[in-house]
Amino acid sequence: MSPGRIVSALAVVGLSAWLLLAVFRPPPPPAPPRTFTSSSECRNCHAGAYAEWQDSWHSRAWVDADVRTLSNDFANTDCIDCHAPRPVFETGIGQRVLPRETRRVEGVDCIACHLRPDDRIAGTIDAPSAACRPVATRELANVDFCAPCHNQHNTVDQWRASKYAEPGPGYQDCLSCHMPYRDGDPSKGRDHRMHGGHALELVKRAVELRAKRVDGNAVVEVENVGAGHNFPTDERSRASDLFWRPRGETTWRPLYRFRNPYRFEVDLPNTELAAHATLAREIDDPAAAGAIEIALFYKFSPYWTDPTAPDPEREAVLVHRVELEP
């Protein structure tokens, strides 16, 4: 037998052995079950997502100063269930979450969204040998996954009533805006910062502010062009205020407030702006006949330090500002 044939035969045998091993090699052993006691345990393998979550308002759901003030340090006990929830999968997607006893400072954390009742992790791949034994779980992207908490103030119902919920090319759900793919690339996974009302760019895209003259009168319009739910959406805490002032003046004059009042504020109407809706408001003041400025502000807490003289520039975030000539 020539050396060439010997080499070829050896190569064939080697390749066959490699193929056999590749095909019949036993899968790696499954990882042992483990108990998760803190979301910080996720950081070792998922540093990027963990850092994004730490930067999110979900991570501050229990400790944020505004939340603690508005919930009277959670003496308003019905806030606890969603601000420190047990895992969504424990009660089931679409079902209400229950309050948890441990690691409340972690707020709405990795465990709350990803831990399954079998102590495995709901993720995007099946990998039983990985430390957290992930299971591919498509329901993570389901609108009903967010509903247990975010529909307590009817946000998901508001979305369902909008055109964005209609199947077709215009369909957009919670994740489209609040948990987009990183850099728009599905292979990079979703952004766990979960931007919402605290992201000014998102708020700016949600509404348009316009002003015009009708028969010489100043008319201001605010249109909900981008929020897939009411603007702002929430009960009690969030508010958005329209102000105006004659050009050159420093003091803003209140014109309109968008807000869903708290359950005890029965004398106030719900003035949120539904998805696709437009509010038109005429400024009934002779001073508006001249050049004026109009501004829309956004507030994370509805109360002003001095309600008789609100100072939006100090206590709210400017969303849009337009000018109107005489």
Place this chain on the structure above:
Amino acid sequence: MRGLAGVWLCLAACAPASKPAPPPYALEPVVARELAALEIEVAREPAPRVQNGPALELSEARDLLGAVVGSEGKLRLAALDDLKQLGERVVPALRTELVANDDDPALRAAAVEALAEIATPSAIDALLERLERARREADPEPWMRAHCAWRLPLAKADWSADRLLLALKYESDYETVIWLARSLEANGSLAGVVGLDVIARGPNAERAAEATSVLQAWAGARGLAGPAELLAAYHGGAFVDREEPNPASVRARLATWKRIQSLSEWQLRGVDDARFVLVQSGPSAVDALARALHDENRYVRVHAAQVLERMGPRARAAVDPLLDALRERGLAPQAARALGRLGEARARPALAAELDRSRPFEVRVAAARALADLGADGVEDSLQPLLDPATPTDLRYASASALLSVRGFGDAGAELELVAAAIAANAAEAPPFEATIERWLARAGEPAAELRTRWYELASDPERPRKRAELLAGLAQPRK
């Protein structure tokens, strides 16, 4: 061979019988069953006597109310009795009169009185509905609500307590709150003491004096020195045996079970209303809540345990059902916390058993926190190993807090350091650990007097947790 068999048989017969495994934790349609049974009982109640004839028009009712307002003494009573005899025939018109803002207030006050005298379920419902108006819309007439609350005890309907309690949650008019509290007390419930205490400390001098006077009278009637003792006794469960009529009426029990059913609602608003009402309710609610721990609906079970926790020592009768509830995994954390708040020492061994590594983490932490509330006397050995640095933080801090409950002032070691660390770690989570320190300082007596003073001086300091933790530094004693 026969000998060997005989020995084996003897050994088998004499061996101690192995303890039978407890039956699985029963989950049943408890709420549905109770509601169905009570609805049947209510349906069997004799219907109120209805005088023959059509319902009165509003104008006719006003004429009769005018007779009440325009007369005195026996004539007034006779006019009121005329309305009472009409019973259900006049209730719809009187209900309308309650919201007729444009009519003479004296007539409307008489309508309230007449409805309370008629006292049929629909008449009482009319009064309660008027009282609840402030929860649904702006009500420019708080005096009408106060008037309804004042007159309701005339109807002697214990089932109205459920709705009075919810009205108490939403009521912002001080006068109405005071009358709601009085009305509840007439029903055997002292739930209004908390609201009265808030008003007594509030800025409205006239109402503060009124609330204080009511609290003082209630304290005196119970052999107590004053409002502070009354509040402490109420929260401590001292009046449990004397609260509410015993047995509660069928309608009152039905109202309680309907609230328990609300614990399963999807919207937390209704759940929180139910939690509020049930926490303020009396002993019959404790019994119902204890049974609801076996309901097939997990929300009912978990929230029932939460309610018992918030009732504290007033719910002591539920200790055994809560001990049993530790067997249900989803319920065990709330059951453990409730056992800590109820203050029954006999729960300690069961709670200590829940610290075992084999138990779910959430349950272990809840058990340690419960032992911190209850005091860890006799179960220190179960807690001590959990101070190990390898123990997850939540459990380690909670165990330290529990252990500190049995340490003296000069006897606190690593547990004190850990509680101080817990206080410093996160301001939002500091209060329960601060409470542990405050109980420890209170037990310490004179030797801790100076530390106690400095501790409370920091109460309103913006950097309170950090400064308080620093105050505790260096106090830990090495364990002998």
